[in-house]
Every structure is written in structure tokens, then in C-alpha cells.
Amino acid sequence: MRLAPPLEARERTIVRLFPYALVALPLLGLALGAALWWSASGALAETTWTVATLPVLITLLIQIVVSLRRGDVGLDVVAALSMSAALVFGEPLAGNVVALMYAGGQLLESFAQGRARHEMTALLGRVAHTAMRYQGSGLEEVPIAAIVAGDRILIRQGEVLPVDGRVAGTFALLDLSTLTGESVPQRVGAGGEALSGSTSAGPAFELIATRAAAESTYAGIVRLVEAAQNSKAPMVRIADRYAIGFLALTVVIAALAWIISQDPLRALAVLVVATPCPLILAVPVAVISGMSRAARAGVLIKSGGVLEALAGIQTAILDKTGTLTHGRAVVSDIRSSKDFSEADVLRLAASLDQASGHVVAAALIEAATGRGLVLSSPTNVNETPGLGIEGQVEGRQIVVGGDSFVHRRIGDDDIQALHAGLGLDATTVAVAVDGMLAGVIVLEDRVRDDAGAMLASLRHAGIRRIVLASGDKQEIALAVGNALGVDLTRGELSPEQKVAVVRSEAASGPVMMVGDGVNDAPALAAADVGVAMGARGTASSSEAAGVVLLVDQLEPLAKAITIARRTRAIALQSVLAGLGLSMAAMLAAALGYLPPVQGALLQEAIDVAVILNALRALR
Template identity: 45%
Template sequence: MFERILRWSLVAIAVAGLAAGGAAHAFGRPEWAGIAFTASTVPVIAGLVVSIIRDVLAGRIGVDAIALVSMSAAIVLGEPLAGAVVALMYSGGNVLEDIAVARAEHDLRALVDRAPRIAHRWHDDRIEDVAVADVAIGDRLMVRAGEIVPVDGVVETAIAVVDESALTGEPIPVSRRRGMAILSGSLNAGETFELSVTATAGESTYAGIVKLVTSAQTAKAPFVRLADRYALIFLPVSLAVAAAAWLASGDLIRALAVMVAATPCPLILAAPVAFIAGVAQAARSGILVKGGGKLEALARAHTVLFDKTGTLTVGGARLLSVEAAPGEDADTVLLLGASLEQASHHVLAHAIVEAGHARGLKLKVPERVRETMGSGLAGIIDGRRISAGSPDLILGSHAPPPWAARAIRRASWRSALIVLVAVDGRPIGALLLADELRADTPRAIRWLREAGIARMVMVTGDRAAAAQAIGAALDLDAVLADRVPSDKVDAVRSEQRLHPTI
């Protein structure tokens, strides 16, 4: 904070000095103008001397030294205006960097603020609110509907429906049954459930994300500015050219002109400002960049590995087809299913309702709707009991009729979700919903090719048939399907051994 205040103070002094000097010139007082220009340059020189000493002690030397020589020579040779201009460029660039840093911090802070602060813990048959930091392994927590899961744990109730989009990008809520793990940072998209803690707040999944954000905010960019890489050559060459100009012309001011022109203020400032602005822009697009080294590594990349769902595809369900039972009408199946789903807030429900509207169906208002979170719902439409949900909910322990078995197999082949629709307990049809390719995915693949990426691979947990279809449509170099998370890690490591890999 002290350095930030100092930078703003220096740029304010530089601006004030130039303004005062300009006013003095306008009123015919050049001597006062010289004093104002000098007074605005000297503090910047002092600050730059301190910065250079720090760099030298750290074993670094950069082209900032040329700016120091230029400002100092301008003062000594009686050209304070030139020194004031260089001072403004240098100090102003540092302030621009501070502004970009502040923007990046603001964009990234939202994710940190989402971390839960309070947990509801069972204690002696009652619920008490405690700080998340006080939760211990083995504690039993209650997670209410709409709350963020505070720590990693396992489900202790029959079922929990959670939205893991903040962690995985998958927009469709998933069901977790008793004994299954749930990650902190997930949103409870269903009814209240109980959780047995398996990791403290500091060791949980969401804490890792928060640490990543914090490091992105505080880490110094490890890049080396292009001009700094050649500072040991650039500085003496500039001094030599300045000396040659002096000897050739006999005018010392010519040497000063060379040094002022050689002062690489744009090069001094461009890298940090571009890096921080890039981090801020990426954050607004949901991308966290851990540091400058990671950003620079992108330029060397040879191979890109893509996940499928939510990356190459939209990540949300779209109606793929309507499978009607013999003697039933597909529009009737969709009409009843979409009418009933109007009463649900589930992501799949929204997709089904939108599909009904898109087909021009006039949806009806359901009554006495009862929802089984994560499985489906039932209600009354035109005096008939309509149900829509998973095969387990609609069929129970009964074997599916032949048409339904075919629909279930087709959904499996296409990695689609299936919603059965029943009237008075009799299945009349099925709605198949699946992900679809993002509209901009082909363009993004083409741009990556043009940017120099030589190999593109899709790694997915989906079945080979569905994955190969997308891989062929995008002309990917390889498709690795049926991969569990550990297999995906192995695939990344294999590619990294060969080439720089994203």
C-alpha cells in the first residue's frame, strides 16, 4: 500500500510540475518553468534510484537505468522539460499498472467472497452455527437448500442433489446417495441433507480454489521484459551512440537527445501492463491465471487436451428426440411432459419446457405437483395423473416395455439423459436430452490451429461412439473416451512428456 501511494504521489508531482512549467512559459517566465520541471523530475529520479538499487542487490539489471541516465542528464544539461516528460512517462506507467492490478483484484475477489463462512453443525441433538474454520473431521453438518457446501464430506442422508458447476463446469445437477463424496463449493440444488466431514475447511476443495485466486492476486509476474533481456547490451550501446553523436556534432545536447530517444518507456511498461490487463480480462471470462510464467507458457504450447462436456459442448441439456410408445403421439408426450415440468426449477425441466415452446405447443397448468428432488415429479393435468422422471422413478421394479428399453439403450449410446413420461402410471413416451456442440467450437479449433497448436486431443468419460462423432466433426487428432479422472491425468502426463501441453 505504501508503494502504491508513493507511485500515485510521483505521477501527481510529475503532472503538477509539467502543468506549472507550462503555465510559467505561457506567462513569459522561463526560469520559473525550469524550476517547476526540475522539481517534478527529481522525486522520480530518487524513486528510480531506489528501485535500481533493489534490482542490483537481487542480481538484476534492466533498461530502467537508461531512464535514470536520461532524466539526470537532462537536469545537468539544463533541459529540464525533457527530464519532466520522461519522468511523467515512467511514473505514469507504474500507475497504469496499479490500476490494472486493482481491476484484476476486483474481478477475482468475487470467487473468494463466495466461500461459505458459517456451517450448521449437529451438537447434542441440536443444530449450532459455527465458523467454517472450526469444523473438524468427523463432524456432522446440515446443508440447507440453496446453500454452498462448506467442506468436503460424504452424504449421510438417502440422497443429495448438488450443482457442481462452480467446480466442474457441468451445469446439470447431480445426485449423490448415502456414502458418496461431495466437494466443498458445490451448491445444494435439492432438499436439506446431512454431511459427515472428511476434510477441514483449509484442506477442502474450495479452499484450494481460494488459494489459487489469492496467489494470482499477490504473485509477482516472473516474466522478463524483452528490453531487460538485452539490458547489458542495450545500455552500453545507447551510451556509445550518444557519445558518438556528441563527438560528431560537438554538441552535448545531441547526446542527451539520443538518450531520451533510447529511453524504452513503452518497453519498460508494456509487459507488466499487458500481463495484468490480460489476467483481468481472463478473470472476467472465468479463467484464473496463476502467474506470468503460466501465461508465457501458452506461447510455447504444442498440444491441447480438451474435456468434452461444457468445454467443446454447451454443457447444458437440449431435447434430442421424443420417443413415443406404440399408439401414442410424440407431441402429446412432449406437451404433457413440458406442462408438468413448468412446476420444477430443475435444469432439465427448463430444457423440456423450452422445447415445448419451440414446437409451438400450448402448455397446460399442472395441479397438486409433488417433486422428488433429483428424480422427477408428478401432478394432475386435465384430471389425469402425469409423472415425468427417471426410469427408476417411473418404472420402479418393473422391467421396461420394449419401446422404453430401446429408448434407454439409444440414450446410453448417445450419452443422453432420458425422462420417461407416464399417464396414470402407464409410460407413454420418453424425452431424450443431450449436450450439443458449442456454436463457436469449430472456430476456436481453427484459431488454435492458426496460432500454432499442432495436436488436439479430446479426453472424456463419455462412451467411444458419442466421443468419436464429436472428434470427427471437429477434425481432432485423437479421441480418448471412457476415461475416469485418473485416466485423464495419465493422458495429460503422457502428452507432457512429448511436448508443452495445455
């Protein structure tokens, strides 16, 4: 004996099939009524058409009541009026055609939106659920929720990376198309970073997890995509702005046609050709198409309202660190005193810094291991947060930190001598060994190689003004700003001052703020459009931003701006063209040149045309 499916599953099936049933009923009624009409059963044919119209009309009336309770007045009212008037005035065939065209239009819109959502839906469908983790001398399959930083995972060919990590062993060949839109697989060498959500396109390799699955790049993307899909596309406000006016104009034209001609069928014809109107269908399809196209380019736009705002941006305000630069310090130079070699200075400093979690410590360790230096374990470590660290390495007393921190411990006045030739914007770390100055390590947060090209692409996309707003020293910010040719550079800004810059620039037009850190979150929220660099940036910046770049590059942002502007143009084009054609048809119907049934067919042709035009935003 077969058990009945669970109630919830049956309800989901009913909801999924209901739109198809709503189209099938008037279609069947239309065909059956036509057969009865040709068999000389006119009365029975009209009854059949009436019965076939009622399910669509009742469903539409329920939707209208629900919308009115929310305070929304939509153009569905015109469709309800035309069907009701057709039945009242004894034109059930016209009512049946309108019902079929309306239900078919809704189904067509649903199909078009599903096609438009494809890229974002594809992102959700790639979530990994388990991973092969090394345990002792063997492998075990574990849920990705059990993976923590430091776990060693086997990634087989064709598998989606479940967490962010670093490649162990030789190399990995990764398909990043889902994240970046780039179709050519990327080779990542040993120690290189591999992002969750990418696919192994080469031989199996081992991955050292750098963060838990819930904190990974792809998990952040999935959360953002789900939020974007659940949000209403606010560019539909275009329809809302015109809905009441268009509804009133339709009723006025229909009433005048009836009063002047004394023929109620002319009023009915006017209502029919105004149903369901391209405003209902074209705008949401265009908006979702644009959002999906942007996701394919590596940019997640959280809502249609953000897409609409992005299309009008004139000024871009960019944070420096992590936006125009790589966001992490690297060793660019080592200056040693006469008693120490450069390798000794770096090796001893990096060995001690293994006990520190500071970003500068990470840079020294990375530089030392990259040069093949063997690090020793530190002991008796004492760190002064933000200033420096001291302890013992290989039995020697080591001090690493800022100039003043090291100077207070060794009293050596030669530190400044090692700074000769360095600019005011240089970042340095002094190193002392056994009370003697050993050297100075120069650090640099390098400007991205493609930063100039990225800013040029923003200008090409229509950005008129670019402002650099940084929390770094003014000298450092000016050096970067002058090198890249921005219009204005502001340095040494607090989060509050960044907000002030955003508001000041907003006086001249819509502003976009781009950043990646906690200190950027207030400015991101204050801007017309906030853009977070990389889905693996801080949670606060991603939540405050309306746009999230799925990779740490600015180039996709320029593509997104172009897509947003093209999408808005297509949406407006669809609305204006659809309204123009509908208005012309309404006038023809009011003058008696367009009967109700032919008007319904013409209106459906208009709807199909504007939906197909809206889908152009996918290309």
C-alpha cells in the same frame, strides 16, 4: 484520546499511497514552475522543476540498484539517464516532464494490472468463513475449518457454499459463474453434487458435506490463485530479451546525435523519447489480462510463462479416465441366473459392498439406491483388496468380486456363460449367493457426451495432433480412441511410459498433457504444459500442472488456448508497434526535429496507446 494506528497498518498505507505521491510531486512542481516562469522568475522556476524531478529520480535509482543486485538489467536505466541528463544539461523542464510521465506511466500500469487481475481477485474475495451446521435439533454457526465430511449444513439464498457436498432434500439452484463462467444458474437435484465456491441462487437447502473445507474444490482454487498472483509473469521475458539491446541502441543513437551535431540537447531528446518504453508496460498488462480472462472462462493459468507456452502448443496428450470419460464406473447391465432377479443381484451385492471403500463398491451402492432398493447391513465381512469381498447379508453368504475370485469360492463354470455378447473391454463383477452364481453386473466408465465436441474445439483452437494415453487395457483405450477419432491411442501405460509418450511427441513440437490422477503427475510435469482436470482432482496432479481446469470439462481448455494465443499476439503487437514508434521518434530527435519536452509528451502518448492495446486481452 485517539491511539495511533499500528505501525504495520501505517506502513501498508504509506506503500499504497506512495505511487500517487510520486505522481503528485512532479505534477505540482510542473504547475508551480510554469506559474513562476510566466511571472518572470525563470531561475526559481528551473529550481522548482529540478526539485520536483529529484524524488522520482532517486526512487528510480534505488529500484535500478535493487534490480542489478538480482542480475536484472531493465529499461528503467534509460529513464534514469534521460532525467539525469536533463538536469545536467540545464533542461529541468524536460526532466520534470519525464519524471511526471514515468511516474504516471507506472501508476497507469498498476491501475491496468489491477483491472486485469479483477477476475482472479474476485475468486479470492468469495471465500466463506462460517457456515450454519445442524447440531442435534438446532443450528449453530461454526468456522468452516470445523466442518468435516458427513456434516449437514444449511445453505441460505445468496450464500457461497463453503464446502463440497451433496444436496439433501429437494433441489438447489446454484450460480456457478465464478467457477465456470456460465451465467445461467444450474438446478441440482437431491443427491446431486454441489461445489464449494458456487452461490445459492434459489431457496435455502441442506447440504451434506463430502469433504472438509481445506480439501474442497474452492480451497484448492484459492491456493492456486494465490500462487498465480504471487508469480512473476515470465512472458515479460520478451522485454528482457530486448532490454539490453534496446538500451545499447538508445545510447549509441544518442551519442552519435551528440557527436555529429555537437548539440547535447539532441542526445537528451533521444533519451527522453526512449523513456520508459512500451516493453516495460505493455507486456505485463497483456499477460495478466490474458490470465484473468482465462480465469473468467473457468481455467486457472498459474503463471505468464505457462500462458506463453500454452499459446504455442501443437500436440495434446489426453488421459482417458476422468478426462474423456467421467472417471467413475456406473452399472450399465445386470445379467442374472434363473434363480435370481436383477434387483436381488444388485441389492445383495450393494448391501455387502457397504463395507468396502472400493470405487466399484461405490458404483454398486449408487446404482442400488438410485433404483430405490433398500440395503441391509452386512456382517462377518472379509475383503481381499483388489480382488473381491465376502460376508453375510440377511443370513445369506454373499461373494462379490472378479470372475476368478468368485469361481475359486463356488467352483461354478457358468460365469463365462453370462458374459456372452460382451466385448473384451467390458468390466464385470460376479455375484454369488450361498455358493451359487447369482449373476454378473456390467460396469462402464462412460465417455463424456460432449467428448467429441470438446476434441473438435481443441482442433479448432489450433491443436494439430491428439493422442490418447491411458493406463487401461489396450482394448478399452482403442474403443474410446476410435470412437472419438484421435490420431494415436496408447493403452496399458505405466506412469513412466506416459512420460516416455510425452517426450516422444515433444520431438515434433510443444506438447500439452491433460490428466487428473496421481499416475498422471509425472507426465504433467514432463510436458511443456500440464493441465489438471478439475481443481478437486488429486493434489499431486494440480501441483504438477501449470494449468488447472476449475470444472471437469475440456471445453474451457480450448477457450484458454485461444485466449493464450490472442494474448501473445497482442503482447507482441504492443511491443513491435511501441518499439517502432519509439525508434521513429528517436530518429526524429537525433535529427533535431523533436525537442526534449515535446519528445517526452510524445513518448507518454505512445505508452498510453500500447497499454490500452494490451488491455484488449481482457475481451
